[in-house]
Amino acid sequence: MIARWLLGGILAFAGVAHLTSQRLEFQAQVPGWFPLDTDVVVLVSGVVELALGAALIALGRHRVLVGVIVAVFFVAIFPGNIAQWVDGVDAFGLDTDSKRFTRLLFQPVLVAWALWATGASGLARRRR
Incomplete structure (x- = not known):
């Protein structure tokens, strides 16, 4: 519960x-190839993150579903992190290629955290 x-x-x-x-x-993290206005993307993703954060805290009964949705969200925003590394965009103190690359390694950790903290990873094991 604390991890969630x-x-x-x-x-x-x-x-x-x-x-x-x-x-x-x-x-600065929205890829240049993404077809929507960067400010709109940031605003919408901010609202989505607020909703997902509240859901993780409040929706204990549906935590597995929320965990899967959060994991999918982390996968969906990963191209932005890749674009930041490939394009060499400085943001959040990530001002070198090595820092930007290292950040890429944390995205799978977030996916695993979302699945583990909500019990979604255990559900997949039980179904096998």
């Missing part, structure tokens, strides 16, 4: 940052 709440808090914090103080930093 902590991840929920991190997502909620990131969602607020999308909408306020770090909006420009997040805009």
Whole structure:
């Protein structure tokens, strides 16, 4: 439960940052090839992160479903992290290729955290 709440808090914090103080930093991570306005992408993803964070904290009964949705969200935003590395975009103190690459390694950790903290990883094992 603590791991789920902590991840929920991190997502909620990131969602607020999308909408306020770090909006420009997040805009820098939207790939240039993405067909929507970068500010719209940042605003929508911020709202989604707020909702997912609240769901992780409040929806204990549906935690497995929420965990899967959060994991899918982390996979969906991964191209932005890859684009930041490939394009050499500085944001969030990631001002070298090695820092940007190292960040890529943490995305699978977030996916695993979402699945583990909500029991979704155990559900897949039980179904086998």
